[in-house]
Amino acid sequence: MELAKNDLTVSVSCLWQVDEGEESLLLFDLPSKNHLLFGLFVLDKYSDDTGRKLDRAEIILNNVIQEYTANYAWTEFSGVQLRRENFQGTNFIFGQVCVEDNAEQEEKLVVTILRRASKLLGPQVFIKVSDTECDFLLLACHEELPKSLQFPVANNRLWLHEGQFKFIPPDTENSNKGLEPEEALNFLINEYFKCTTVPAVKNKLDALFPMDKKPAEFYLNDFVQLSVDFTDRKVYEILSHNPTVINYVLKNIPSISDRIDTSSLQSEQKVNTYPLKLLIGRNHIPLLSLYLQIKNLKSDPSKALLATAFCIQTSLRDLLLQESLQLRNKTDGREVRTVSPNIMEQLVFEEADILKHVELERGVEPNEQLMDMFTNFFNEEPHNQKGSKKVDLEDDDASGDEDTDARNYLARENSTxxxxxxxxxxxxxxxxxxxxxxxxxxxxxxxxxxxxxxxxxxxxxxxxxxxxxxxxxxxxxxxxxxxxxxxxxxxxxxxxxxxxxxxxxxxxxxxxxxxxxxxxx
Structure with a gap:
């Protein structure tokens, strides 16, 4: 009883950065949701056996991914997907994972995985990392970049090599532009020994994406444990076999909140329940808390827990009905991620607090604000997230304040x-x-x-x-x-x-x- 999800296949063109003014080249390739992408290349001009080396690299990469993510509840469920691609005659491994609504946590995890794999794979392997909104690695260290590597010069110059973040140095003849993909690959094939590290950038990225961080640290940091007593045996069985789908199910709750039937909570009649412990993302717990607060169910913990089960059951059934998820009794030849049943026995997780009160702004109708927060829970990007494929380092809020100040000044001066x-x-x-x-x-x-x-x-x-x-x-x-x-x-x-x-x-x-x-x- 395996769950499967049909995911969009992201174009390889989205892996590369484009200079300012060329964004329209990617207009029809960019997916609506943010995806982390990476390309793993084996580049050795003295070897005619790169195919075998690429096979070996894929095995090692898969092993590291399995080590870190066998029990990981991705926000879009599917996790890291690999496929073989070809760029101008060069075969490489292309990876994608949708990180929509949880980019900060999941990008840290994937970059750590890639750093560890890169260290194991040797000097002929180079990994390009980006996402479909921008080069998030460059964005993370933009304050540490030297003037010679400011946008757009740094485009397609930052690579993972032997576990380290390295730059292709700027060409003195074309020092004001980034590299085209073929230019970057040609340099790595012929002159990779000229790649450099920038100490300030290295220190910043090492702190954000530590290579020595263990899988357990990611789990304990990203997840809490929630015990749920389900009343729907079918849902219980599906989640027992596919516990990592839970965050994707929770994300669907705002869209079906008006269809969650909680009328049976008023009944004193006992119902059969099926208890199950689940690992839920810390960022997803407020969804349940908001719903319970809207429905005024937090005063009675037992009813709150039962209402939580109703939320999850209704959401999962809806995803199956809409065919966003499919049940497969057989794998149909597709690889299915195995899930260790002992993860919560190996680690001690913090208990989820779904009864925590959500603070409201003063002067706003409580029900109106709660509904707005609930339906737009994932629509507002975190403060450290980015917004476009082109790196934009300006503060939108600050610019908005400046616009207001300017209008007020003109009004006072009676100027136009x-x-x-x-x-x-x-x-x-x-x-x-x-x-x-x-x-x-x-x-x-x-x-x-x-x-x-x-x-x-x-x-x-x-x-x-x-x-x-x-x-x-x-x-x-x-x-x-x-x-x-x-x-x-x-x-x-x-x-x-x-x-x-x-x-x-x-x-x-x-x-x-x-x-x-x-x-x-």
């Missing part, structure tokens, strides 16, 4: 920003247009506005649609732009202007004329 000046600056600095072209757009685009002030609703609606279409035209132009001036920030700006409401004038005219400008197509 001239629309013509702003867009002239944008055209010249961002799109690199010449002054003659800007003047031409002004001349051709500005027409008298003879609109009757008593405009009816249909005319207003048509004007709004024209504004929106003009904005979409400029967005399309910016997506085709090959410059490195960061068009994404401008796109976000125009979207905010659209939300705030645009007026007729130079802005609308310039947008419409830009779509016909041949230099921008």
């Amino acid at each position: 920003i001239n629309e013509d000046d702003f867009f002239e600056f944008f055209l010249k600095e961002a799109l690199k247009m010449k002054q003659d072209d800007v003047d031409k757009l002004r001349t051709e685009g500005v027409e008298p506005n003879n609109k009757n002030p008593e405009t009816n609703y249909e005319e207003d609606k048509q004007d709004d649609n024209e504004d929106t279409q003009a904005l979409e035209q400029l967005e399309a132009i910016l997506h085709r732009d090959d410059s490195t001036e960061g068009p994404q920030a401008l796109l976000n700006l125009f979207k905010s202007l659209e939300l705030d409401g645009m007026q007729n004038g130079p802005f609308e005219s310039l947008l419409q004329n830009l779509s016909n400008e041949p230099d921008l197509k």
Whole structure:
């Protein structure tokens, strides 16, 4: 009675970083959920037996993965998946694991596994690590990077080699850009001995991803023990055989919370129960606690524990009904991760506290805030997480405060920003247009506005649609732009202007004329 989950196969192209302005190359390859990715390469120009070495590397890597994760309850259940891939004639092992909603813990675990495997595999093995949002290793040590390795120069230069984090040094002739994948591989094949370590980076990454951390330390740090008395024997049997699915089941609770039947909690009639101890991620326990608090079930611990069972049972049945999970009586030739039945006998885990009170903000309706927290539990990224494939080191909250301060200042001073000046600056600095072209757009685009002030609703609606279409035209132009001036920030700006409401004038005219400008197509 094995559970299986059909996972998305992530494109190999997502393993590599791209320079600023080239993000659109990955637009259709990036998955909706964040995945940690790695590529293990055997690079030896003096050997014609790399195939056998790659086979040996896969065996060793699988052994280390099994040692660390045989009982690990991944947030998306499936764990590390390996497959063979080929990049421009070079065979390599490609690995992926979905770390959505639990990236901090699970990325630390996988990097430790890869470091240990890398140390065992010898000097011909190189491992590239990233995730589908950004190069999280570079992001973790960005303050320690020397100027010569700042973004985008460090792209595709950081590799795991013999258990250590090493950089391909910048080329003096092209010191302002990162490496293309083939450039990185060619360097490692021919000149890997020139790879260097940066002491400050090494110290930072060694502290974050220690190679000597034991499996037990990860389990005790990431999990707590929860005893559940199930009333559904089928669910009990499934979880007994597949205990590592529990975090994935818990993540589904907010979507089915309105279908959890707790009416039987009011009955004094005893029901048959099936007790089971489960290892649950520390980050997932608040989900249960929030639900119990919403339903006012924390005052009676026995009812709270029974309600917990109802939550898990309903969620698992829903995942099976939706075919997000499938039951297989046979493995169908697919490898199934074995689970040791003795993990909780080997280690002493902290008991989960599902009755812990969730603190609320003052001045907010308790039920409203609880429901908002519950339904958006995993939507807000942790404070140390990242948000895009391109490394963005700016604080969004800080920038938001600055915007507010600026608006308040302008209001106090009774000042406004001239629309013509702003867009002239944008055209010249961002799109690199010449002054003659800007003047031409002004001349051709500005027409008298003879609109009757008593405009009816249909005319207003048509004007709004024209504004929106003009904005979409400029967005399309910016997506085709090959410059490195960061068009994404401008796109976000125009979207905010659209939300705030645009007026007729130079802005609308310039947008419409830009779509016909041949230099921008």
